[in-house]
Amino acid sequence: MVAEPRPNPVRVSCYECPLRRMKQFRPFSEEELEFVAQFKRGELQADPGTTVLVEGARSAHLYTVLSGWGFRYKILEDGRRQILNYVVPGDMVGLQGAVMAEMQHSVEAMTAMTLCVFERSRLFSLFERHAGLGFDLTWLAAREEVILDEHLLSIGRRSALERASYLLAFLYDRGVLAGLLDENRRHIPVTQTHFADTLGLSIVHTNKTLKKLSDRELIRWRDRGCEILDPEGLRAIAGWVPGDLRIRPFI
Amino acid sequence: MVAEPRPNPVRVSCYECPLRRMKQFRPFSEEELEFVAQFKRGELQADPGTTVLVEGARSAHLYTVLSGWGFRYKILEDGRRQILNYVVPGDMVGLQGAVMAEMQHSVEAMTAMTLCVFERSRLFSLFERHAGLGFDLTWLAAREEVILDEHLLSIGRRSALERASYLLAFLYDRGVLAGLLDENRRHIPVTQTHFADTLGLSIVHTNKTLKKLSDRELIRWRDRGCEILDPEGLRAIAGWVPGDLRIRPFI
């Protein structure tokens, strides 16, 4: 199932972008906003479980997530899947395909998602016309790199329990930063299969590991997802501290 | 041991940069070359085993590797180390520290290394003055992301034998692309400890896994390093195909 662009029922103008109002994103200048507004081609609605971008495709677009949860992943020929990272509002996806020849990973929606669609062919003019936006793209790419580095450290060197705790703490952190979670909303819409494929563990062992965290009342599984009860406790097990919370760019 | 900038015995001008002559790098315009030449602050010589960049530091510089092999890594408090990626001539390191607050990983030299030193504070003017170079930086960051994605897939979902084969094939490929290796030079200056810390395995198990590859005459250990005998055989075990070989940017 591949997500199809739909006639946009309520197409949001960049000028009243709900994300842009959030304080964690860098404010745009008038000119930047104008440029991005005409850089935007439309919107993509993706249903849960649909594929937004496919590995190997030469996508003519890149996207910024406006709402919902998704994930990036790769699969081996025999079907083994590795989830590389999760995407939340404010994240850009498909930059890789815009810069390289073709996409090296796929993106799937976990919940209903709305994405802003940009034209790949006009990416270079963004660098030409607005150095600040070009810098922001590099910033975003560098931040993704930081996250992947942490995942590698986790999968490579942490025990199963530490790994699971790290991932939970990480997802909670990202959700809060993206405005998806807070003190009262602590529900992450993932399945244990997603966890297994992120942690590099089997589904059975993942379940047994997560059970230990449930028993200690750090998390709870309900409503097809995971509820974070004690983020601090998870961070303590993982030995992980969230990154800096400074204002970040967003295109 | 941290590498110290030394008085440059033979400081290479960008105009006669040996790397720039290589066909795999995108050629610069006259203006770009001029800009980069005055962007360059000097050179750093690093001895084998010395640390070029330290996690947590706020580096005032970023670097392009001119010669030698190195690697990026992170460590947990208790000393567990994860090697994230390897660096070869043409690679940029420290971009993260230039873009974020501080470095999130360290970089160590495996052989003697020469690095071009750039001023972090002037990075933004690169975007302002030369959109093409700004685009190149994003390109480089996106490529690093592609590599890290592949490493994650490998550590998370491949068996030890596949993982080791993938890493060997990957390093061979990178060495060839950087002009460090070819048909006659097949020696990669890594120890089995480096391998273990990259693959997320213990040193003992790594040794036993590599032994199987030696027995099949795909590789051979000698002279404190690994000799690649059969890259194609390694790729076959890993189920890996090298990425595209198009001209890449280099700053």
Added chain:
DNA sequence: CGACGTCTTGAAGTTCATCAATCTAAGTGG
């Protein structure tokens, strides 16, 4: 020469994968 770093090997124990069920909640169709 002795110290050290690196590679190698065997044995014992732990972690994790696989197989095979079972259980639950949430649809779906009659």
Added chain:
DNA sequence: CCACTTAGATTGATGAACTTCAAGACGTCG
């Protein structure tokens, strides 16, 4: 409304993959 189906969570048993411990071999270097 209830039987049926399905996705996801859970559990125990068995064996394979991997770690840890321990020791030894080999070459390099001061």
